[in-house]
Amino acid sequence: MRISVLGLGYVGCVSAACLAGQGHEVIGVDVSEAKVDLVNAGKAPVVEERIGELTAEVVGSGALRATRDVREAILGSDVSLVCVGTPSEPNGSLCTTYLERVAEQIGAALAERGEQGGSRHTVVFRSTMLPGTCLNLLVPILEKSVGGTAGVDFGVAVNPEFLREGTSVRDFFDPPKTVIGEFDAASGDVVASLYEGLPGEVFRVPVPVAEAIKYADNSFHGLKIGFANELGAVCQALGVDSHQVMDVFLADRKLNISPAYLRPGFAFGGSCLPKDLRSLVHAARRADVSVPILAHVLASNADHLQRAVELVERTGKRKVGMFGLSFKPGTDDLRESPLVELAERLYGKGYELKIYDANVSLSRLMGANREYIEQRLPHLAQLLADSVDEVLQHAEVCLVGTKDQAVLDALPHSGGPAVVDLIRLPDAEARRAEPGYMGLAW
Numbered sequence: 494m495r496i497s498v499l500g501l502g503y504v505g506c507v508s509a510a511c512l513a514g515q516g517h518e519v520i521g522v523d524v525s526e527a528k529v530d531l532v533n534a535g536k537a538p539v540v541e542e543r544i545g546e547l548t549a550e551v552v553g554s555g556a557l558r559a560t561r562d563v564r565e566a567i568l569g570s571d572v573s574l575v576c577v578g579t580p581s582e583p584n585g586s587l588c589t590t591y592l593e594r595v596a597e598q599i600g601a602a603l604a605e606r607g608e609q610g611g612s613r614h615t616v617v618f619r620s621t622m623l624p625g626t627c628l629n630l631l632v633p634i635l636e637k638s639v640g641g642t643a644g645v646d647f648g649v650a651v652n653p654e655f656l657r658e659g660t661s662v663r664d665f666f667d668p669p670k671t672v673i674g675e676f677d678a679a680s681g682d683v684v685a686s687l688y689e690g691l692p693g694e695v696f697r698v699p700v701p702v703a704e705a706i707k708y709a710d711n712s713f714h715g716l717k718i719g720f721a722n723e724l725g726a727v728c729q730a731l732g733v734d735s736h737q738v739m740d741v742f743l744a745d746r747k748l749n750i751s752p753a754y755l756r757p758g759f760a761f762g763g764s765c766l767p768k769d770l771r772s773l774v775h776a777a778r779r780a781d782v783s784v785p786i787l788a789h790v791l792a793s794n795a796d797h798l799q800r801a802v803e804l805v806e807r808t809g810k811r812k813v814g815m816f817g818l819s820f821k822p823g824t825d826d827l828r829e830s831p832l833v834e835l836a837e838r839l840y841g842k843g844y845e846l847k848i849y850d851a852n853v854s855l856s857r858l859m860g861a862n863r864e865y866i867e868q869r870l871p872h873l874a875q876l877l878a879d880s881v882d883e884v885l886q887h888a889e890v891c892l893v894g895t896k897d898q899a900v901l902d903a904l905p906h907s908g909g910p911a912v913v914d915l916i917r918l919p920d921a922e923a924r925r926a927e928p929g930y931m932g933l934a935w
Contacts, residue, residue, distance in 0.1 A: 494517050494518070494571055494572060494686065494687070495517070495518045495520075495569060495570040495571045495572075496509075496512055496517050496518065496519045496520070496570055496571070496572050496573070496574065496687070497519070497520045497521075497522055497566035497567060497569070497570040497572075497573040497574070498512070498519060498520070498521050498522065498573070498574045498576060499522045499523075499563065499566070499573060499574065499575050499576060499577060499595050499599070500522070500523060500575065500576035500577035500578065500591075500595075500620070501521050501522070501523040501525070501528045501529070501532060501538055501559065501576075502523075502538070502539070502576065502577075502578060503539050503541075503656070503658065503661065504576045504619055504620075504654050504656060504661075505521065505523070505574075505576035505577075505619075506521065506528075506532070506537055506538050506539055506544065506548070507539075507541065507544060507656060507661045507662060507665060508574055508576060508619065508654070508665070509521045509532075509557055510537065510544060510547045510548045510551055510557060510662075511547070511662060511665040511666065512574075512687065513551035513554075513556035513557035514547055514550070514551055514556070516556070517556070517687075518556060518570075519551075519556060519557045519558075520557075520558060520559070520560060520565075520566040520569060520570055521557065521558070521559035521560070522559070522560055522561065522562070522563055522566045523538075523559065523561065524561060525538075525561075526561060528559070529559040529560060529561055532548065532552065532557065532558070532559035533552065533558060533559050534552075535548060535549040535552040535553055536548060536549070541658070541659070541661055541662065542659060542660060542662060542663070543662040543663070544661070544662055547662060563595070563598040563599065563602060564598070564601070564602045564605070566602075567599055567602035567603060567606060567614065568602060568605065568606055568609075568611070570614070571612065571614060571615070571683075572614065572615045572616075572617060572648075572683055572684075572687070573599060573614065573615070573616050573617065574617050574619050574652070575592070575595055575596075575599075575616065575617065575618045575619060575620055576619045576620060576654075577591040577592060577595050577620055578591055578620070579591070579592060579620050579621050579622055587622065587623055587626070589622065589626060589630060591620075592618070592620055592622065592626070592630075592631060593630065593631070593634060596616075596631045596634040596635050596638070597634055597638050599616055599635065599638070600634060600635045600636075600637065600638020600639045601638050603616075603635070603638070603639045603641075603646075603647055604638060604639050604640055604641075607639070607640075607641065607646065613646070613647060613648060613679075614647050614648070615647065615648030615649070615650060615679075615680050615683040615684070616635060616647060616648065616649050616650075617649075617650045617651070617652050617680075617683075617684055618631065618649075618650070618651045618652070619651075619652050619653065619654050621653065621707050621708075622651075622704055623704060623708070624701040624702075624704040624705045625701060625704070626704060627649065627651050627674070627676075627700050627701075627704060628676075628700055628701065631649075632649055632676070635647065635649070643676055643677075644676050644677040644679075644680070648676065648677065648679055648680030648683060649676035649677075649680055649700075650673060650674060650675050650676060650680045650681060650683070650684045650700070650703075651673075651674035651700050651703040651704055652671075652672065652673055652674070652684050652703070653672050653674075653703055653704070653706055653707040654707075655668055655669055655670065655707075655710065666691060667691075667692055667693070668688075668691060668692070668693045669693055670693050670694050670695070670696060671685075671688050671691065671693055671694070671695045671696070672696045672698065672703050672706050673685060673695065673696065673697045673698070673703065674698055674699060674700040674701070674702060674703025674704065675697055675698075675699075675700070676700055681697050685697070716786070719786045720786055720787070721739060723777075723782075723784040723785075723786050723787050724738070724739070724787075725739075726777075726782045726783075726784070727773065727776065727777045727780070727782055727784060727787075730777070730780035730781075730782045731776065731780065756917070757917070757933070757934035757935055758915065758916055758917065758933070758934070759797070759798075759801065759831055759832075759894060759915040759916065759933060760794045760795070760797045760798040760801075760831035760834075761794055761831065762820040762828075762829040762830045762831040762832075762833075762834070763820040763821060763826065763828065763829055763830070764826065764828045764829065767791060767794075767829050768829075770787065770790055770791055771791065773787060774787055774788050774791075794831075797933075797934075798831050798834060798835060798838075799838075800933060800934070801835055801892070801913065801915060801933055802835065802838050802839065802842075804913045804931050804933065805839060805844070805890055805892060805913055806842075807931070808889070808890050808911045808913070808929075808931075810889035810890045810910075810911060811843070811844055811845055811889065812844075812845045812847075812887055812888055812889040812890070813839055813844045813845065813846050813847070813888060813889070813890045813892055814846075814847050814848075814849075814884035814885060814887055814888025814890065814891050814892065814910070815832070815835075815836060815839075815846060815847070815848045815849070815884070815892045815894065816848075816849055816850070816881070816884065816891065816892065816893050816894060816895050816897065816900045817832050817850055817893070817894030817895030817897070817900075817915075817916075818830060818832050818833060818836065818848055818850040818853050818894075819832070819850055819852055819853055820832070820833075822895060822896060822897070823852065824852060825850075825852045825853050827853070832894045835892075835894075836848060836876070840872065840876070845887070846876045847876060847878045847883065847884045847887040847888065848873075848876045848877050848878060848884070849877070849878045849879075849880065849881055849883070849884045849900070850877075850895065850897075851897055851899065853877070881899055881900055881903045882903070885903060885905070885909075885910070888910045889910050889911065890910055890911045890912075890913060891904060891905075891909075891910050891911070891912045891913065892913045892915065893912060893913065893914050893915060893916060893918065894915045894916060895916070896916055896919075901918065901919065904918070906924070906927060907927045907928065907929070909929075910929070911929040911930070911931070912924065912929060912930045912931070913931050913933070914930065914931065914932045914933060915933050917932060917935055921935065
């Protein structure tokens with residue numbers, strides 16, 4: 494395939510050389526004459542394992558050349574990969590200046606290409622950009638410049654890269670995954686063909702999802718590094734070998750290094766997580782160790798719980814039917830249950846509550862659970878309902894915090910009470926189109 498790669502920085506020069514190494518005919522484009530000259534001389538613009546040898550090889554074979562002329566590249570290729578920079582502005586916002594400029598240049602070339610009767614060209618954005626950038630900013634620029642329609646007159650896709658500096662050539666040929674945000678199926682097919690034969694799962698998703706994935710990855714990577722470093726600092730202060738601790742931590746592939754706890758849902762609670770986080774942060778403070786990530790986990794959790802309150806407030810309704818009360822399904826444990834805290838906040842704001850939890854009834858509660866209720870929510874007895882139907886008859890708003898099948902089966906669809914979903918209901922995708930449905934974080 495004939496490919497143009499716009500932007501010969503780290504991602505661009507590696508993508509260009511690797512694609513050329515796979516047998517494609519590649520034209521690299523950059524505003525920097527120095528970079529263009531380096532590539533045409535068979536030298537890579539960056540220092541990277543294997544990239545120097547690979548660049549020399551593909552330039553020598555004629556598979557890769559470079560130019561400063563966007564028009565020449567677009568007219569001479571079937572697909573273009575946009576790899577220009579998206580640096581931060583001084584206030585932290587994303588700078589899209591280079592993306593906008595190259596979109597205008599590509600569009601102008603595509604208009605000329607169309608007049609010449611050229612085949613459909615697909616524009617693929619590899620630059621990191623926030624969700625909505627492609628569809629709301631770049632596609633309109635392209636359509637205006639081309640004088641045509643995306644998905645009809647030209648293709649559009651987002652194809653984020655997952656290349657690590659130092660091992661980017663290796664990562665290109667052995668990717669952790671391939672993500673294709675496709676404007677239309679034909680555009681996705683073009684991108685998929687570029688990576689045929691490479692290992693790793695391929696995800697073909699909506700364009701905004703592809704844009705968001707890179708941020709999810711990088712944010713989590715930063716969070717992991719910060720978590721390990723903060724925990725290491727606390728361990729050092731307490732005289733514990735942090736690497737031994739992390740060796741054991743990393744060996745747990747069921748809960749720690751796994752999908753566990755990594756789905757958006759409601760706030761956490763229970764007898765362990767809040768208590769142990771408070772204890773660890775207190776120990777760090779006593780040792781004069783700053784742990785801003787760990788210190789803000791409980792604050793983040795409280796903010797997430799407040800989002801649920803705000804969703805109920807947004808409905809403008811006063812009668813709330815709440816499903817679920819214990820901190821975890823299948824138990825009657827109410828200690829530091831976020832659902833108990835949510836009930837308290839709503840009750841304190843004057844909402845008329847009815848609560849149903851199949852595992853919780855005042856007559857069955859004993860010991861610490863009963864004492865907890867009597868201290869934290871003394872009016873619970875008059876709020877608890879004996880059946881799902883009793884709550885539904887009361888509710889103008891259904892607050893769903895349990896996956897109890899009886900509750901799921903009874904929840905009404907359009908025309909019934911508003912639904913505030915704290916758990917992502919099994920039919921959440923269908924409900925999202927219904928008026929009155931609100932998901933907590935989806």
